[in-house]
Amino acid sequence: MRKRLIVSAASALSLFLAVPASASDFQPGAAGAGDSYYPTYGNGGYRVSHYDIRLKYQPATDELEGTTTILATATQDLSRFNLDFALNVSEVRVNGRPAAFTTSGEQELEVTPARPLAKGSQATVVVRYKGVPSTVKKYGFTAWLRTPDGAVAAGEPESAWWWFPSNDHPSDKATFDVSVLVPDGNQVISNGTLTGTSSQAGWTRYSWRETKPQATYLATIAVGKFDVTTDTTPSGLPVYNAYSKDLGDNADAARASVERTGELVDWLSGYFGDYPFSSVGGYVPNVPTGFALETQTRVFYSPRQFARGANTSVVVHELAHQWYGDSVSLSRWSDIWLNEGFARYSQFLWSEHENEGTAQELADYVYASHPAGDPFWTVKPGDPGPDDQFSGAVYDRGAVAVQALRNAVGDEKFFRILKGWPTERRYGNATIPEFQAYAEKVSGTDLGDLFRTWLFTAAKPATGPVPAAAAASAAASLAPGAGTADGQLPAEPKSWKKIQETNSLHDAGH
Ligand SMILES: [Zn+2]
Numbered sequence: 001m002r003k004r005l006i007v008s009a010a011s012a013l014s015l016f017l018a019v020p021a022s023a024s025d026f027q028p029g030a031a032g033a034g035d036s037y038y039p040t041y042g043n044g045g046y047r048v049s050h051y052d053i054r055l056k057y058q059p060a061t062d063e064l065e066g067t068t069t070i071l072a073t074a075t076q077d078l079s080r081f082n083l084d085f086a087l088n089v090s091e092v093r094v095n096g097r098p099a100a101f102t103t104s105g106e107q108e109l110e111v112t113p114a115r116p117l118a119k120g121s122q123a124t125v126v127v128r129y130k131g132v133p134s135t136v137k138k139y140g141f142t143a144w145l146r147t148p149d150g151a152v153a154a155g156e157p158e159s160a161w162w163w164f165p166s167n168d169h170p171s172d173k174a175t176f177d178v179s180v181l182v183p184d185g186n187q188v189i190s191n192g193t194l195t196g197t198s199s200q201a202g203w204t205r206y207s208w209r210e211t212k213p214q215a216t217y218l219a220t221i222a223v224g225k226f227d228v229t230t231d232t233t234p235s236g237l238p239v240y241n242a243y244s245k246d247l248g249d250n251a252d253a254a255r256a257s258v259e260r261t262g263e264l265v266d267w268l269s270g271y272f273g274d275y276p277f278s279s280v281g282g283y284v285p286n287v288p289t290g291f292a293l294e295t296q297t298r299v300f301y302s303p304r305q306f307a308r309g310a311n312t313s314v315v316v317h318e319l320a321h322q323w324y325g326d327s328v329s330l331s332r333w334s335d336i337w338l339n340e341g342f343a344r345y346s347q348f349l350w351s352e353h354e355n356e357g358t359a360q361e362l363a364d365y366v367y368a369s370h371p372a373g374d375p376f377w378t379v380k381p382g383d384p385g386p387d388d389q390f391s392g393a394v395y396d397r398g399a400v401a402v403q404a405l406r407n408a409v410g411d412e413k414f415f416r417i418l419k420g421w422p423t424e425r426r427y428g429n430a431t432i433p434e435f436q437a438y439a440e441k442v443s444g445t446d447l448g449d450l451f452r453t454w455l456f457t458a459a460k461p462a463t464g465p466v467p468a469a470a471a472a473s474a475a476a477s478l479a480p481g482a483g484t485a486d487g488q489l490p491a492e493p494k495s496w497k498k499i500q501e502t503n504s505l506h507d508a509g510h
Contacts, residue, residue, distance in 0.1 A: 042169025087131035150224030296320030320346035341398030357493025382455030
């Protein structure tokens, strides 16, 4: 009995200590995650572990109603915190109690809980909302794309604001449950695994689940009428693909590309290691946009990607992101090369595999086809700036940088890095300096000059991505990669046009 009392007293004491001396010890969380490219994106003061997104959507009117439950942990003593969101909110609760809320800026939802949140404490945040997302413009656009029979949310970096409140920055990844009620006859596509459907009174609920950490911009949703194909890859991974029923002339080329997903993801795992997720696939809604996006486990493709026939190269690109971008995610948007340089390089590897031009030939071609005065070389792939984040140079020069790395360390070490990095950093976040340190550790080579030259210098490198042996050769002018003089353009590799057709990839429409 005595002992029991002591324990109680100790508990009471620790409880007492958790209460602040005064409310002024608790500060508001930052309105941004500290990203230099997008200062207001994401927020400070907490981290999210899970989003439960429960929606009702009427395709005829584009009316969306939702309740999102967020599981968060305070990382400081919080008097208030922000979410990023664009629709009208009717109620917010924090740990069951009604919370005060207001909006500020373009997409900030400021939440003041009834009781402040102590550092390290868990919070369950419930947000109720509704709106017509296609009519809600932020920074002049909406990432909610209407289709003839429904809608799609896909965009980078912005897409979450129009369908769920979030800490919208890739540095804070979480698991997701997405459950959507739609009128019977419509379907819902999202990330991960379809765990069930149920129908009642003319409405059908689709429930999707992604159990691995996912960045908010990689969450996607589509409502419409789709032809669905399901299968397993040769290695046993479930595949779920969906095609709008009204793709017209692009329907067959879309299928001839996206139905290769299982084969291509298995092929890529030979380079990148085991596929990190428990489902894979793609969907092609009837949107008027031109881009594709590596939405986690379920790639978004615009039909225009297939307007000139099948394109397996774009499928390879988006699937490569499942390792480089989705499983290993950016800590800050300025490091976009870690995503796009490697996704574009995977297209070079696919070209090599298909005997349509080696990666070296493609790198030489990129190098030679942009003369020194070309603005192409003013973009630094390692820090392109927000306006050039998705410019062609980030992809093409970025992939040449990867080839330069390959030449500097040799094939054996290069392929060890290519596979080891997404394995070691699986489900996490990373920066370019961390990648460089990893590549230096594996190769035993100082790569400072190479990274500076190819990623962080706003000028054309003096020599192309020359293999080390060739660089040492006196006959450098005959070596691969040495065709550097302007006007000596090597023959266009056979794969080049298909690779370039994927270049509207991340044009998010704004
Ligand atoms: Zn990409």
